[in-house]
Amino acid sequence: MLQIFVWGGxxxxLAVMGEPIMRDTGWGSQWVYGALSLSLMISALLAPISSRLVxxxxxxxxxACSGLIVALGLLIVAASETLPVFLLAWAVxxxxxxxxLYEALFSTLGALYAERAGRAITGITLISGFATTLAxxxxxxxxEHVGWRATCVGYALLLMLATPLYLKVLPGGGRLRQVKGSTEQSSPPVDRxxxxxxxxxxxxxxxTMTAISVQLVAxxxxxxYSxxxxxxxxxxxxxxxxxxxVLQMIAGKRHPIWTALVSAVLVAIGMLLVAFAPGATAVGLLLYGLGNGLRAIVRGLLPLVLMPASQYVALxxxxxxxxxxxxALTPLVGGYLMQHFGAMGVLVTLCSLAVINVVLVGLVLRSLQRSPAHEP
Known part of the structure; x- marks a missing residue:
């Protein structure tokens, strides 16, 4: 639930709040939605530092502090009367x-539980799948009832109350020190x-996920479609x-490369159906959703299996x-493709990326089958 609150805030x-903000302020969509690109870029630049701190x-x-920082940003959003202040809020x-978000959480779980983190990662991504459904x-x-500014204040208060619960639900640093005790000299080298x-x-x-999240309705x-x-x-x-x-949890333990392959194939088939089979759009979106749901699990589990445990957090x-x-760049590029090439231009690009991803996962699988150390 804590992850749902942070993702939703x-x-x-902006998927829900962007339009009311533009109506109320008169700011252009490129600036309002570009604020999310700014946030993602800052998050990208800080990601390695975040992992080192973990x-x-x-x-x-x-x-626990992450929710408080997001809450501070939301309070600045609520108070923003000028565009520079609004952009500052999204930088915060x-x-x-x-x-x-996931990278910091997965790093924390990997540091605490090492190879046993897989079950926790799967369970958390399961619950977090309801982020958009609830938020x-x-x-x-x-x-609708109190306006977007008051909504930001209310959501900030919710985060202030909820996210400090991380201090209760996660154990202290004792187990972390055991993992940190591994020396880099005793770790096998990373396969570049x-x-x-x-x-x-x-x-x-x-x-692909970002493009679908931002542009699917358009x-x-x-x-x-209406x-x-x-x-x-x-x-x-x-x-x-x-x-x-849920199906991943029921299926039991298997090498995550197979989950990665199923995820990539489902996303590719789903995108191809949406683009080239109008009568199967619903089926295509269901298949894409199944594949994208597995993607979040793969993101946490595959590096945990393929990379040295002592280097997992930094990697x-x-x-x-x-x-x-x-x-961060996806909303800008997606907007350009939509404006100049229309919906089919966006879909053909996403289909191409999805097919390339299937090939890349296949290359990983082939490498693992040749390597006895990581044989799936």
């Missing part, structure tokens, strides 16, 4: 995102080829993402930077 907030001090306090929110209706209802492949796999998956309308039909189709994503994570921070930079 940061990454997913490695050095443990993540309990950092995760970007700091909170670096301190408390969007709540924020929309609050905006696998490392590069994982960076690209995670980056392409994050770009793309569906560009394909001829606003109501587009929103109804988009609502299929949340339940399908959660369903895939997670470095690996997340390209993904976050790609996410």
């Amino acid at each position: 940061s990454f997913f907030l 490695a050095r001090h443990g993540g309990r306090v950092q995760l 929110i970007g700091i909170g995102m670096a301190a408390g 969007w209706p709540l924020v929309a209802w609050a905006i 080829r696998l490392y590069a492949l994982l960076i690209w796999i995670f980056a392409l998956g994050a770009i 793309v569906l309308q560009g394909l001829g 606003l109501a039909a587009a929103i109804a189709l988009a609502s299929l994503l949340g339940p399908s993402q959660v369903a895939s994570r 997670m921070g470095r690996m997340s930077r390209p993904s976050l930079i790609g996410q």
